[in-house]
Amino acid sequence: MKPPGSTLALEAVLGIERPILGAPMARVAGARLAAAVSGCGALGFIGGGYGDLDWIDAELSALDPSSIGVGLITWRLDEEPAVLDHVVAAGPRAVWLSYGDPTPHLETIHAAGLVAVCQVLDLDSAVAARHAGADVIVVQGSEAGGHGRPGRGLLTLLPAVVDQISDIPVVAAGGIATGRQLAACWQLGAAGIALGTRLYATHEAADSTAAKRRLVELRGDDTMHSTVFDRVRGPRWPEGYTGRAATNSFVREWHGAVDDLEADLARQRDRYAAGVAADDLDVRVLWAGEAVDLIDDVQPAAAVIREIHGEAADL
Amino acid sequence: MKPPGSTLALEAVLGIERPILGAPMARVAGARLAAAVSGCGALGFIGGGYGDLDWIDAELSALDPSSIGVGLITWRLDEEPAVLDHVVAAGPRAVWLSYGDPTPHLETIHAAGLVAVCQVLDLDSAVAARHAGADVIVVQGSEAGGHGRPGRGLLTLLPAVVDQISDIPVVAAGGIATGRQLAACWQLGAAGIALGTRLYATHEAADSTAAKRRLVELRGDDTMHSTVFDRVRGPRWPEGYTGRAATNSFVREWHGAVDDLEADLARQRDRYAAGVAADDLDVRVLWAGEAVDLIDDVQPAAAVIREIHGEAADL
Numbered sequence: 001m002k003p004p005g006s007t008l009a010l011e012a013v014l015g016i017e018r019p020i021l022g023a024p025m026a027r028v029a030g031a032r033l034a035a036a037v038s039g040c041g042a043l044g045f046i047g048g049g050y051g052d053l054d055w056i057d058a059e060l061s062a063l064d065p066s067s068i069g070v071g072l073i074t075w076r077l078d079e080e081p082a083v084l085d086h087v088v089a090a091g092p093r094a095v096w097l098s099y100g101d102p103t104p105h106l107e108t109i110h111a112a113g114l115v116a117v118c119q120v121l122d123l124d125s126a127v128a129a130r131h132a133g134a135d136v137i138v139v140q141g142s143e144a145g146g147h148g149r150p151g152r153g154l155l156t157l158l159p160a161v162v163d164q165i166s167d168i169p170v171v172a173a174g175g176i177a178t179g180r181q182l183a184a185c186w187q188l189g190a191a192g193i194a195l196g197t198r199l200y201a202t203h204e205a206a207d208s209t210a211a212k213r214r215l216v217e218l219r220g221d222d223t224m225h226s227t228v229f230d231r232v233r234g235p236r237w238p239e240g241y242t243g244r245a246a247t248n249s250f251v252r253e254w255h256g257a258v259d260d261l262e263a264d265l266a267r268q269r270d271r272y273a274a275g276v277a278a279d280d281l282d283v284r285v286l287w288a289g290e291a292v293d294l295i296d297d298v299q300p301a302a303a304v305i306r307e308i309h310g311e312a313a314d315l
Numbered sequence: 316m317k318p319p320g321s322t323l324a325l326e327a328v329l330g331i332e333r334p335i336l337g338a339p340m341a342r343v344a345g346a347r348l349a350a351a352v353s354g355c356g357a358l359g360f361i362g363g364g365y366g367d368l369d370w371i372d373a374e375l376s377a378l379d380p381s382s383i384g385v386g387l388i389t390w391r392l393d394e395e396p397a398v399l400d401h402v403v404a405a406g407p408r409a410v411w412l413s414y415g416d417p418t419p420h421l422e423t424i425h426a427a428g429l430v431a432v433c434q435v436l437d438l439d440s441a442v443a444a445r446h447a448g449a450d451v452i453v454v455q456g457s458e459a460g461g462h463g464r465p466g467r468g469l470l471t472l473l474p475a476v477v478d479q480i481s482d483i484p485v486v487a488a489g490g491i492a493t494g495r496q497l498a499a500c501w502q503l504g505a506a507g508i509a510l511g512t513r514l515y516a517t518h519e520a521a522d523s524t525a526a527k528r529r530l531v532e533l534r535g536d537d538t539m540h541s542t543v544f545d546r547v548r549g550p551r552w553p554e555g556y557t558g559r560a561a562t563n564s565f566v567r568e569w570h571g572a573v574d575d576l577e578a579d580l581a582r583q584r585d586r587y588a589a590g591v592a593a594d595d596l597d598v599r600v601l602w603a604g605e606a607v608d609l610i611d612d613v614q615p616a617a618a619v620i621r622e623i624h625g626e627a628a629d630l
Binding site: 122123124141142143150151152153154155156157159160163174175176178180181183184185187188189219220221224225289290291293294315 | 437438439456457458465466467468469470471472474475478489490491493495496498499500502503504534535536539540604605606608609630
């Protein structure tokens with residue numbers, strides 16, 4: 001724990017040169033993307049998601065674990081704490097915990113000398129995570145793609161969190177894809193930013209070319225929060241979480257009729273699995289944040305990060 | 316219409332010294348608040364709401380109409396266009412249209428030599444309003460209090476709109492209460508900001524002391540979007556609009572059960588009216604944006620505006 005009042009730069013806490021984190025997008029942020037992000041002076045995270053250790057081990061074996069971080073879903077660790085022990089033993093530079101109370105898991109991370117990054121969706125959780133010993137707070141607005149919660153914009157939530165937490169770095173996440181947004185987040189008191197959707201639309205992200213092209217075409221108004229994809233994919237998420245994804249036929253069909261979806265679940269799961277197998281973007285989920293409005297091309301991750309950082313520094 | 320490519324400053328278009336608009340909060344922004352806002356170099360708007368001409372005339376008679384603007388709800392003007400004729404004839408400096416397609420009404424405003432301010436909630440509406448001849452675009456994120464729509468944060472929607480509209484001023488609205496947010500909005504390309512909830516918590520706003528104190532106590536996470544208050548108060552809003560208000564017992568009771576509310580409407584309307592009469596904040600609506608996180612006191616409006624503008628200019 002840092003002594004109160006001594007604000008530490010994000011770069012110093014994480015040993016990086018650019019105050020930018022690559023969000024641990026489950027399965028999409030693999031070794032290739034994380035290595036590209038870390039390779040240009042930011043910090044890449046592997047998206048460990050629900051904790052599939054075979055996948056995580058395969059990705060970690062493709063790089064130097066100490067050069068990147070690993071992200072995990074906190075409420076899954078409550079069910080399987082051994083996943084965290086395994087990840088920590090692999091020696092990443094940091095562990096990023098999202099969606100749940102990080103308190104029970106911070107000791108495991110700190111005992112191994114790793115940095116604990118805690119992602120939060122509201123003010124109370126930010127203060128609680130700081131109190132529990134988080135080294136970095138990532139505050140995520142509802143602009144973000146993937147899992148989160150509707151209802152809080154980063155333009156208010158970020159300064160509200162910064163007002164409460166002044167002694168450790170607060171990182172802004174959700175909807176960020178440009179240097180002027182990084183500059184705006186600096187104005188609001190952030191120590192840096194996390195990039196999710198913007199890095200999804202890079203060569204190194206682990207998804208199809210069609211999926212990445214769709215991100216470029218999509219607009220923010222064509223994305224929405226829903227529980228539909230979690231219901232059909234499983235596992236079931238705790239109450240209160242939704243995910244922002246591209247608005248496609250599947251989510252449009254079931255969003256207002258989740259009871260009907262649950263009643264027909266076996267059949268819809270087959271249909272969904274077929275959509276995944278065919279990479280049918282009108283069926284399968286494409287997690288996407290409002291940042292898609294500001295994404296015009298699929299680029300190498302390092303070019304994205306250099307451009308954003310350079311533009312913000314110029315401003 | 317301004318020639319494309321010639322960006323005009325908000326101050327020049329509206330004849331003001333500070334790039335800040337007082338949002339036309341229906342009934343809450345009366346002559347007293349609008350005059351205080353205009354009196355310190357910004358531009359105050361009277362909240363004409365649904366178009367009650369007796370109320371509007373009474374407020375306009377208390378000041379020089381050319382020193383302020385009037386806000387009206389666009390979809391109501393579609394039903395009663397004479398309201399706009401009446402307001403325009405009174406000679407305000409500007410008319411602010413919200414919630415609906417402004418196209419049919421812009422000629423009336425321009426024929427009288429007034430400035431047309433068009434508030435939008437998404438990218439398509441921004442481009443359409445510009446094309447129709449809006450002089451100023453106000454882009455409102457879902458952080459805002461009062462009517463709007465969930466789903467779009469200002470941190471992404473604002474730069475997306477600015478990317479499309481470069482020849483007239485774009486004003487940022489929703490959740491803004493501090494100078495660092497004004498500075499952040501400048502970074503994102505805004506020509507200025509609109510203040511709603513922050514001005515609600517001022518001496519000059521037309522509501523009870525208890526209501527204003529509640530705004531100071533409230534936190535952004537204690538506000539939510541719902542249609543409950545519109546259903547019980549009437550008139551019925553078009554599909555797609557919600558309003559962000561303080562989460563109180565009444566909205567908590569009915570938000571997930573609007574069909575039950577509709578089935579018991581007569582009784583609940585009586586109950587609601589009694590809550591209004593008693594200024595019972597656990598029943599009556601208190602429109603409130605996420606900005607409440609950043610509001611620590613009830614102040615004079617001029618002090619609020621000077622502080623925000625001064626802080627932003629320093630940054």
